[in-house]
Amino acid sequence: MNLDDALHTFIVEGRELLEQMEEALLQVEQAPGDDDAIAAIFRAAHTIKGSAGLFGLDHVVKFTHVAESVLDRVRNHQIGIDSDLVAVFLAVRDHLGMLLDRIAAGLEPDAETEQSGQALADRLKAYLDGQPAAGRPENALVERPVCLEQAPPTGGADTDNWHISLRFNPDVLRNGLDPLAIIRYLATFGRVAHIVTLVDAVPGLTDLEPEDSYLGYEISFHTDADKATIDSAFDFVRDDARIRILPPHSKVSEYVQLIRDLPEEEMRLGEILMGCGTLTPAELDEALRRQEAAADGAPHPIGEMLVEQNIVHPPVVQAALDKQKQVKEQKSAEGSLIRVNAEKLDEHINLIGELIIASAGTSLIAQRANIPELSEAAARLSRLVEEVRDSALTLRMVQIGATFNKFQRVVRDMSAELKKDIRLEISGAETELDKTVVEKIGDPLTHLVRNSLDHGIEAAAERIARGKPAHGTIRLNAYHDSGSIVIEVSDDGGGLNRERILKKAIERGLVKPEQQLGDDEIHNLIFEAGFSTAEQVNNLSGRGVGMDVVRRNIMALRGTVEIQSAEGMGTTMRIRLPLTLAIIDGFLVGVGAASFVLPLELVVECVELSADETQAAQGRDHLNLRGEVLPFIRLKELFDISDPSQPAVDPADEEGFGDGRAASGSSGDTATAVASDPELDFMLHPVRRENVVVVQYAGHRAGLVVENLMGEFQTVIRPLGVVFNGLQGIAGFTILGNGQVALILDVAGLVHRVATRDRRLNAGVSFAMSE
């Protein structure tokens, strides 16, 4: 293992641990008695300290150590945890995060960092009742209440020191671990009283493999830490070493056992233990005598042996169980997860995109070749490609919960700053969405949450006056809805003030005073650039930048945002995003020579637009769909597509969209024969027939009038170039099996356009999606 890799892993894991720590801290703040959460905080600090020690990051160890000491007392209920202490630990977590960032950047801590670290350490030390704030490292340690087991039992050795026996496997150096680093780490929380370096196993000079480790160590160690702490020093070498730790005043028989277990000669070990000061000569004699006795005597029953050997040592057993559980959890998590470089995954997805296009081409050729076997093979291929696509896309899916949880901290800190009592409720945390989307949604969400905190939730007095609970609530919710993910940020605050927004909009000339606007339109005004109705500008929000950025960011993800607000009741911001950014199931339609793709999930149904209905609409572009009014757009007019010459079929066209027109081409002769029959004529020239594709987006329905329906099509979305950024109604393009380009329609934009068309015409103010 390369050291840089290991350090990188340390930093990644460190950050994860800090996140867990923060989560647990916020949990503890709500439920101070939550021992599991406290244990989780402790574990995080402890693990960071341990790993930092291995990398020789002494400043991290030193700082974390103090925090850990306080946490240990909290864990033992010697210190109660309250919101002040949580605040201190949140600062500790931030400081550690900063230290990690600096390590990641290859920087030493600067004076400012050290100063803030020192200030925090001092605050922490205040919790360690009256212990000297600085001094020898042992001083910072927690004085543990003396365990009963550690009271000198009769027949125990005299020494106050722990005895640690270490034998490393030859590979330990190659695994990137230096035994010396561990001994150095031990010295951070105790004093190495004696150490015997055993060189017996080192082979002759010529046989020596310099990369193998041959040395063994017998250490006599003076510390106030408990066995679990000492044990944890060896967390990283547990697989690479034989470790035995004997508490002070252990029974002689334990040393006997130790001697018996070690590979060196027994006599020699006895001497070593004596050399270490662990055993007195008399104790050694006793030990050796016992050993002989044990050799001839009948074996002790196991239980008796265990008790005799004082092996059942509650804190140790607990530590072992915790450890085991932790390892098990880690193992199972590790077993089911692999860290993959995001770039590799993107490349993979891109390749699958190419594969889909290639497979569409194959299908087309197979269809034309008219060989049943080939068609069958092509069909099987496209089915498999589709499955591969689906599974590849799920690889990118992550749960939104982690993003939501970050807001716990935002809400906590900001509500303290604003002196409001605000709670955050999270639901739908397990909703999955594309990783790219998750990364990009963070900023807009932060804006929305801050807005709700600052402007949405009223001060407590005002809330009580309105008959609402004094504490405000912000809800984050996520769910899937027809091919989109919906993320809601809602608050139970004052809601948007309709009049004030309208007044401001008129002031700014966004709206004319005589205009009649619906609630939705008024609410949407807050997305205009530079629009703010806040009476007070503070450092959190209200400066009028933000909401327009939010909308722009969300639109860049092909999403939309809508507002639902009831005055005095609260506001809900609803963000709607496509599930994935790369590949969709499309619905291919044709207008003239052009083809377009709609996201299949948004298509509700297809109906025929007969001449009667066109007539009935009287040029108003509304359709009576089973008694409901359905506004529609003619794509032909919208995109100004010229008619292909009629009735002759453009050969290029036929290549492109075989289905609809093949019939008309091959039955040309019959068509002339029965041209007099209007019904037959109509059927044979389906080009004349118009179809309405009914699409639904965010609760609105609209019809898109097209000429040909060509069915489902797997679509790899390619973004349009920068030049086309301003284009409305088009979200991207894709390549068809025959190499032609088809435009992907921005259904959200079109639906919106239809919904607001009439008013837009009347009002002269554009609410179209992208301005």
Place this chain on the structure above:
Amino acid sequence: MRNVNIEDTQSGRRFRMEGGMTVYSAFHFRDAVLAAIPDYGHLEVDLSGVQEMDVAGLQVMLQLKTKCPTTLRFTNYSPAVREVLRYCKLLKYFSDPVPVEEGPRAFS
């Protein structure tokens, strides 16, 4: 052997170690000194340039000391070497000019 400088003096050969005596370079160090043992009466290993040492370096030192207790001398211990020896309580063992008869075992 970029980190071993060799210099011949009147009394024998002198090795000056530079940089790290770690798992990455201990191998060079061992080979360089080992090759010189049969041909030179006295060997001196100058450790002043050692900035980093780990167990691998220590092992080679221990073995050299065992193999040539009288003819090989370590000199000018750098702070990094001293620290390791201090941790392992081997300072006394190495600073002792007369080799201990019973072998490389050392108590502090």
